[in-house]
Amino acid sequence: MDFEQRLKAKKLKVTPQRMAILKEIEAYGHICIEELYEKIRIRHPSTSLATVYKNIAILCDSGVLSEVKIPGHKQRYEINQSGHIHVMCEKCGALEDLHIDFSDFKHNCINASGYDLSGLSAVFSGVCPKCGSASKKAIDSLDRNITESEAMIC
Amino acid sequence: MDFEQRLKAKKLKVTPQRMAILKEIEAYGHICIEELYEKIRIRHPSTSLATVYKNIAILCDSGVLSEVKIPGHKQRYEINQSGHIHVMCEKCGALEDLHIDFSDFKHNCINASGYDLSGLSAVFSGVCPKCGSASKKAIDSLDRNITESEAMIC
């Protein structure tokens, strides 16, 4: 993605710190502030936490980034792209984008609520294919129990 | 709702503070910590903020309450009831429950993702009927502009 163009379009300056933030978020998909700060420090050790916070705020305000909020988890950030939702695995904590058409669902909600709806912030939770088959094997062989507490927090 | 029974079922003691918290959340539908604390202090002035925090944590853990997280807004809490989503008005900040069947949407997401999905945390944003008609009138008569900045934050 051409972040330089997106920044210039928003009249924001292209600084190394800002580019590093965007590239790390792009690379990791969804990331919380501390993780982001750690990643950034690997290549740009002089970057301050305050700068990370300031840029996250500016980039969210200008629509370059968006917040991903999930009950029971820390807030994360992603490159803003409309028209997708998230799925999260309760066992391993995996979080994935799901690009899916939700216009039928949206129209149902418009009819039911009377609101003129546009954007959707949604996270389905469940079990990913990997954990699902692992859990099935465990039950089959009675080897061990998969516990809820294995789920990651951040 | 019979909160005493719900608490006893979870082996939690029925204290005045706890009941006050549950009743206020029930009355307001969705409420953030500070708002809740203010409301509680009206009738139970001796209640401490630490007690509010401790109870919110316990009640969320035990499934009596659930978190409502919305991009750009403070976290709120509601009485836990499965199978509903939220709609929010970007103009006036209204937040409403929407009890709607989303099983078709869920099955689409299961097929598309390979995850075994269950719960959904979702918020549609848009314009409520009240703000929608107000805006329409304003455009019709060119009386004034409805600005985005009128939306509430908390």
Next chain:
DNA sequence: GTATTTGCAAATGATTTGCAGTGCT
């Protein structure tokens, strides 16, 4: 009677701010 819960105060953690200096454009 006993374990839980409460309130207080202090500690911790997260985020924001002020400001002087630096670096895009």
Next chain:
DNA sequence: AGCACTGCAAATCATTTGCAAATAC
């Protein structure tokens, strides 16, 4: 050159914790 951005330190705001006293059951 001029304004936006950065880094640092301090300030602020949010949440958690430890502990003694109170209270539910």
